[in-house]
Amino acid sequence: MAVVTNEVIRWGILATGKIAHAFARDLLLVPDAELVAVGSRRLPSAEAFAAQYGEGVRAYGSYEDLVADPDVDVIYIATPHAFHLENARLAFEGGKHVLCEKPLTLSVADSEEMIALAGQHGRFLMEAMWTACHPGVRALQRRLAAGEFGVPAHVHAELGFVVQAAADDRMLDPDLGAGALLDMGIYPLTFAHLMLGEATSLTAQADLHVTPGTASGKEGAIDMAIAMTGAYAGGALATMHASMRSWTTSAAAIATDRGRIEVPEFHHPSRITFTPKATMADWTADAGPLEPIEIEPDEPVIGSGYGNEAAEVNRCLRAGLLESPLVPHSQTLTLMRQMEEIRRQTGIRYPGE
Numbered sequence: 049m050a051v052v053t054n055e056v057i058r059w060g061i062l063a064t065g066k067i068a069h070a071f072a073r074d075l076l077l078v079p080d081a082e083l084v085a086v087g088s089r090r091l092p093s094a095e096a097f098a099a100q101y102g103e104g105v106r107a108y109g110s111y112e113d114l115v116a117d118p119d120v121d122v123i124y125i126a127t128p129h130a131f132h133l134e135n136a137r138l139a140f141e142g143g144k145h146v147l148c149e150k151p152l153t154l155s156v157a158d159s160e161e162m163i164a165l166a167g168q169h170g171r172f173l174m175e176a177m178w179t180a181c182h183p184g185v186r187a188l189q190r191r192l193a194a195g196e197f198g199v200p201a202h203v204h205a206e207l208g209f210v211v212q213a214a215a216d217d218r219m220l221d222p223d224l225g226a227g228a229l230l231d232m233g234i235y236p237l238t239f240a241h242l243m244l245g246e247a248t249s250l251t252a253q254a255d256l257h258v259t260p261g262t263a264s265g266k267e268g269a270i271d272m273a274i275a276m277t278g279a280y281a282g283g284a285l286a287t288m289h290a291s292m293r294s295w296t297t298s299a300a301a302i303a304t305d306r307g308r309i310e311v312p313e314f315h316h317p318s319r320i321t322f323t324p325k326a327t328m329a330d331w332t333a334d335a336g337p338l339e340p341i342e343i344e345p346d347e348p349v350i351g352s353g354y355g356n357e358a359a360e361v362n363r364c365l366r367a368g369l370l371e372s373p374l375v376p377h378s379q380t381l382t383l384m385r386q387m388e389e390i391r392r393q394t395g396i397r398y399p400g401e
């Protein structure tokens with residue numbers, strides 16, 4: 049792949065939904081990035097989006113027109129999961145690098161195909177797993193691995209909220225890849241993976257909702273909530289939960305043999321603390337309670353944290369990399385395989401499967 053040497057990396061955003069807006073807001077804060085163009089299925093939607101993020105952002109009424117813009121280096125794909133593969137194919141055929149929203153695709157086979165396409169076209173590809181690019185999460189991962197907080201024995205992570213949406217919303221429509229696992233469960237699974245390494249086994253229970261896809265009319269079985277357990281090297285365990293029908297804490301905690309790490313809003317934390325526990329060896333009669341220690345991020349958080357994933361893409365493009373060491377293809381595939389195994393165990397299936 050040719051190294052991108054422009055003074056600024058020129059971005060195009062494919063789709064104009066909720067996450068596209070959140071990403072665009074943060075992209076404006078990344079020093080060597082410029083939002084050049086946006087593409088939507090409907091021109092008025094692209095025009096309204098472009099107008100919000102600065103003068104001169106080009107608006108296209110189709111994804112095809114967006115990827116044909118010669119002034120765009122990299123495309124951010126922000127459509128529902130079911131369309132990521134076809135959108136990425138379009139972008140690669142247009143000669144673009146790709147940052148693609150999570151989950152990369154619905155199935156392992158489709159993710160493998162997307163990664164193979166990136167390779168055939170010699171283009172960079174990264175799943176937009178912003179948690180893995182977050183400076184706070186990275187600091188925790190590095191210091192935990194170095195043994196600073198003891199040996200981790202248990203990770204708990206949960207993410208969920210009550211989804212109130214129309215049946216054709218991507219959160220509820222099986223044609224669009226709906227379900228708690230792929231939308232939210234990917235975060236607790238990723239957090240456990242980042243902190244404990246690859247799971248040696250996973251088990252799961254799901255609350256299934258059987259419903260037809262609005263476009264296909266074919267039945268799917270999507271998970272409204274999912275509870276998972278994982279086993280990891282050294283006897284470490286994880287409990288993980290994701291839900292579209294209840295309010296969870298959105299927090300993670302790591303219990304080690306020396307104390308406890310608390311990570312509120314674990315997929316983009318603004319504060320991480322380690323509270324050491326006294327052991328018999330360091331206990332003295334006059335010792336007061338042990339104070340929590342703040343775990344500081346390695347570098348500033350850009351915006352909500354989406355800015356850090358964009359900055360990581362820019363860094364990789366300047367270095368001529370085809371994948372990011374923070375979200376390597378192998379890690380994306382490992383998580384996709386885990387979710388496929390969980391889908392198999394629980395009976396989650398999409399129309400036509």
Ligand SMILES: NC(=O)c1ccc[n+]([C@@H]2O[C@H](COP(=O)([O-])OP(=O)(O)OC[C@H]3O[C@@H](n4cnc5c(N)ncnc54)[C@H](OP(=O)(O)O)[C@@H]3O)[C@@H](O)[C@H]2O)c1
Pocket residue numbers: 063064065066067068087088089090093094126127128129131149150151176178218224230231
């Ligand atoms: N990283 C994160 O924190 C985060 C947060 C939320 C979501 N996500 C991921 O981002 C992706 C999009 O989520 P979102 O919440 O932004 O969804 P959304 O609000 O429904 O927006 C999706 C956009 O995709 C385009 N689209 C193309 N074909 C579509 C179809 N048949 N039905 C609906 N929309 C279609 C539409 O844009 P146009 O009309 O402009 O073409 C639409 O606005 C998902 O894969 C999700 O997992 C990530």
